Amino acid sequence: MPNVKFYCLMLSSLLMLAACGDKGKPAMPDKAAASCQFVSTKDNSPLAIKAVPTDSDAAKVFLTTCINPYSKLYAGDIEAAKAGKKQFAYQGCSGCHGGNANGLMGPSLIDAKWQYAKHNTDKGLFETIAGGTNGSPPEWGSMLIWHNQVAGHSGEGLDTDTILQIMAWLRTQYVGGGETPWLN
Numbered sequence: 001m002p003n004v005k006f007y008c009l010m011l012s013s014l015l016m017l018a019a020c021g022d023k024g025k026p027a028m029p030d031k032a033a034a035s036c037q038f039v040s041t042k043d044n045s046p047l048a049i050k051a052v053p054t055d056s057d058a059a060k061v062f063l064t065t066c067i068n069p070y071s072k073l074y075a076g077d078i079e080a081a082k083a084g085k086k087q088f089a090y091q092g093c094s095g096c097h098g099g100n101a102n103g104l105m106g107p108s109l110i111d112a113k114w115q116y117a118k119h120n121t122d123k124g125l126f127e128t129i130a131g132g133t134n135g136s137p138p139e140w141g142s143m144l145i146w147h148n149q150v151a152g153h154s155g156e157g158l159d160t161d162t163i164l165q166i167m168a169w170l171r172t173q174y175v176g177g178g179e180t181p182w183l184n
């Protein structure tokens with residue numbers, strides 16, 4: 001029998017040490033506050049997506065600032081943008097949204113008619129692709145979960161970089177006119 005009481009004692013003294021160690025230091029900003037706070041499009045609950053060692057610098061910047069660095073890159077570099085288009089086809093997005101993303105059995109992703117108003121921001125678009133939707137009736141069904149850190153994701157799921165590259169390519173295809181806040 002492990003000595004439960006002993007472990008409890010150990011644990012509580014460790015916790016006390018940790019607490020004492022913080023005393024006298026300036027209040028550090030909450031670590032989470034320095035990151036983009038994603039929420040699920042399904043129910044607004046927090047969508048915890050963290051940087052992983054394989055993430056590019058661009059992905060890490062996005063996870064901190066909510067701004068997709070690929071958007072400006074692709075806007076000025078059609079060759080680079082092809083990587084995003086390739087992923088869009090390879091990952092099967094085109095099966096529902098059409099090869100040019102202008103809609104099929106899923107909505108067009110390049111017009112000004114957004115299923116959720118937040119999709120004109122990088123953060124909002126990422127939240128829907130990463131965490132899926134419940135469907136916004138009556139037009140379409142729901143979108144799958146794609147991010148490999150979100151439970152219930154489709155297949156092997158996608159990493160942050162892949163989603164950002166697809167998003168940035170979609171932005172280059174935008175034909176809706178009006179504001180393009182993702183390039184600000």
Ligand code: HEC
Pocket residue numbers: 088091092093094095096097105106107108109113114115116119125128129133134135136137140141142143144146166
């Ligand atoms: C099985 C079909 C299906 C696949 C595959 C699919 N989607 Fe969707 N997607 C949908 C449906 C249906 C909606 C509408 C959801 C809603 O309104 O809640 C949608 C909505 C979206 C939206 C929001 C559109 C808008 O007008 O606001 C984006 C962005 C999107 N999908 C991106 C993707 C990407 C990127 C992929 C591939 C990684 C993908 N989808 C794969 C069916 C699909």
